Amino acid sequence: MLQKLFKFKGGIKPAHHKAESRGTPIAAAPLPGHLVIPLSQSAGEAAQPVVAVGDKVLKGQFIGKAEGWLSSAVHASTSGTVIAVEPRLMPHPSGLATLSVVILPDGEDRWMPLQAPDYKNMSLKSVLQYLQDAGVVGMGGAGFPSHVKMQDSAALGDLVINGAECEPYITCDDRLMRERAGEIIAGSGIIRDLLQVKRVLIGIEDNKPEAIAAMQAAVEAAGETTFSVVAVPTLYPAGGIRQLIRVLTGKEVPVDQRSTDLGIQCFNVGTALSVWRALNLGEPVVSRVVTLTGNVEQPGNWEALIGTPMNELLALARPRADTDGVIMGGPMMGIPMPACDVPVTKGSNCLIARSPTLFPPPPPEMPCIRCGACARACPQELQPFELYWWSRARQFDKAREYHLSSCIECGCCAYVCPANIPLVQYFRFSKSEIRAAAREQKMADSARARFEFKQFRAEREKAEKAEKLARAAAAQAAKLAAERDAAPEGESGAVGDAADAKQAVIAAAVERARVQRAETDSRDA
Amino acid sequence: MEILTAIVVMALGALTLGAALGYAAIRFKVEGDxxxxxxxxxxxxxxxxxxxxxxxxxxxxxxxxxxxxxxxxxxxxxxxxxxxxxxxGREFKPVSGGGDGEAAKPKLTAIIREAECIGCTLCIQACPVDAIVGAARQMHTVIDALCTGCELCVKPCPVECIDMAPVPETLATWKYAYPVIPIKSVERASDVSHNVAAMNDAESSHQKVA
The missing domain is CATH 1.10.15.40 (Electron transport complex subunit B, putative Fe-S cluster)
Structure with a gap:
C-alpha cells in the first residue's frame, strides 16, 4: 500500500548490529534455578503481595495485586514454591531493592486452569479491569500499564502499532513479527475494537523486510481492511512515539499535549501480542522475548520467564570471557545493570553483554564548543546545549523553560557531540531534581495547610473556652440577680450595701498593711 | 500672570493625579501581604x-x-x-550551622517505639503538622508520609521513646547523581604549552563544580 510518509527533524544513523541476533528463531529458555519476580514492574505503585513464604503457586497465578488504577498485577511465571517475599535488587539504574517474590520452580511448569474471558460481551471497563489483572503493560521498555492507555477512547481516530524497533542490537520485535504476526494482528484488532478507531497503522523500519512481509501477509490472511503495514525509513529514533506519529501521519504532537489529544494512540507490537494472549487465551503476562547479544558467542532471541536472573539467561548465549557487565535495553537508551543476577522484567527487551572492547570507556568530557550539532540531531527539536548549560549550573527553572521535560533521552545529542559531553546524564540529573523539588513542594504545601489548621484549631479552642467562661460568669450574675430579686424589697439596698461593705473590708485591710509597713520601717530606722 | 497660570495648572495637575492615586490606593488595595x-x-x-x-x-x-x-x-x-x-535582592549568606551547606542534613522522620509509649499525648500536642495520631492512654504513632522531621516531638516525650531516623531512599525518591568527572592526575611538565595549561585549569574548575 502506498502512503505518503513524512520526516521528523534530526535523528542519527548508528551502526545497526542487528544481524548478529536476528537470524535464529525465538527459542524457549529453560527453567532457571529460581525466579525473582519484582512487584514493581510498571509505572504507578508497586503491586501488593498476596502470597506468603511456603505457598505453592501455579504458573499464571496471581501473586501481586495492583495498587490503584495506575498499577498493574503481577503473576507467578512458573509453578513452584514461594521461598521468599523480600526486597531484592531490581533492574533499575538506582541499584535499589524492591519487594519481590522469589519462587523455587518445581520443574513441572504447570499452568493454573485458564479461562478466556468473553470480552466481546463485556463492558469496556470490565475488559480494562481484566487487562489490569492480567498484568498487561507496555512491552517496549517503559512498562506503562496498557489498560490506562485504553481508557479514554473518545475521539480517537488512528491506532499506531509500533514495530519500528529503532535501537541498535535489539531484534526481539523483529523476530516476534516474523514468527507471530497473526497473533499480533489479532491483538491489534482487539485494541482497535476496544478503542473504536478507524485506521490502524503498523510502522516498521525498512531494515526489517522479512517482518514487513510477514505482517503484510498476516493482514491479508486476516482480511483486515483498516490495517496498513508501513515501512518507515531507518533513522534512529523512528520508534519514539512522537517521531513515529510524525512519520506516519505528518502530525506533530504539541509540547504540552499527548498524542491522544490529536486522536492517536500507540502500542508496541509486543503489547498487542500480550493483549491477544490475555483476552483470547486468558494468559497473564508471565514471559517475554529477550534479545541476548553483545559480547556473546551465540546471539539470539529467547522467550524468557519474567523473573529469570539475567546471568542465567545470558549464559544461554555463551558470553565471552571478558564480559564485565550487562546493559538492559539498547546501547543508546539502555541502562547498565547494578548486578548480573537482577531479574528479567516485563520491560527487559534486550540484554547486551558488555566488554571493554565492545563499549570502551567514554573519552574525557571536554568543554562545549557551541557547534550546535546536538540541536541539529535532536528529534524533539530542543536545544540540548542550552539544556546542558542550565543543568550543569543547576538552574532548573531555566532548564524547564527550555522544555527539558520534552526530552526523550534518546541520546542523539550525546552521540553527535564532538566534545564527548554526556548530555543525557545531565538531563536525567536535572529531570530527577525537578521531580524531587515538585514532590517536596507538594509535601511542604500540605504541611503548611495542616500547620495552619492546627493553629486555627488552637484559636478556636481558646475562643470556645473564653465563651464558656463568659457564659458561666453570666449565669452566676443572673443567679445573683435572681436571688436579689427574690429577696424582700427592703433588703435590695442591703445587697448594694454588702458590696460597699466588701470595699470597706478591703480598704481596711490595705490600711492595716500600710500601718504595719510603716511600723516596720520606723523600727528599722 | 503667566507665572500664576503655570502655578494654577501645576496645582490642578497635582490635585487630579493625587486624587487618582488616592482613589487607586483604596480601589485596588491588595489584601494580605x-x-x-x-x-x-x-x-x-x-x-x-x-x-x-x-x-x-x-x-x-x-x-x-x-x-x-x-x-x-x-x-x-x-x-x-x-x-x-x-x-x-539581599546578599546570599550560607545557612548558619550547616557548615558550607554541602553536607545538607538528610531528611529525618520521627519513629515512636510503640511498645514503650505510655499514651501521654505530649508529642501530639508538640507536633506542628498533625503527623502523630493517638489518644490519651492509647499508643501513639507517626504517620511517616506527613512527618517533616522537625524533631519537636522528641523533647516532650517523658519516656524518650521517639527516635529520629533518616528516611530510606525508595524508587520514588531516588535521584540521578550529578555527572561526576573522574579525577585524574595531570603531569605538569616544564615544557607544557599554554594550551595544555589552560585545559588543566578548565578541568580543575570542572572538578570544583562536580
Missing part, C-alpha cells in the same frame, strides 16, 4: 522553629519586615537561602 506569601512558599514548611520563630509563617513575616536574616533555616539549606536572596 504579598511578599510574605512568596517568602513562605520558599520555606520548607517543616515548622521546626530552628530559626527561632514559632513556625515558617512567623519567620516569613519577620523576613518581610526586615527583622530577620535569610539564612536561619537549616531545613531549607543553602538553596533555600539562595532563593530568598534572589527574591528579596
Amino acid at each position: 504579598l511578599i510574605t506569601g512568596k517568602i513562605e512558599a520558599i520555606l520548607p514548611q517543616t515548622q521546626c522553629g530552628q530559626c527561632g520563630f514559632a513556625g515558617c509563617k512567623p519567620y516569613a513575616e519577620a523576613i518581610a519586615r526586615d527583622e530577620a536574616e535569610i539564612n536561619l533555616c537549616p531545613p531549607g539549606g543553602d538553596e533555600g537561602a539562595r532563593k530568598l536572596a534572589d527574591l528579596l
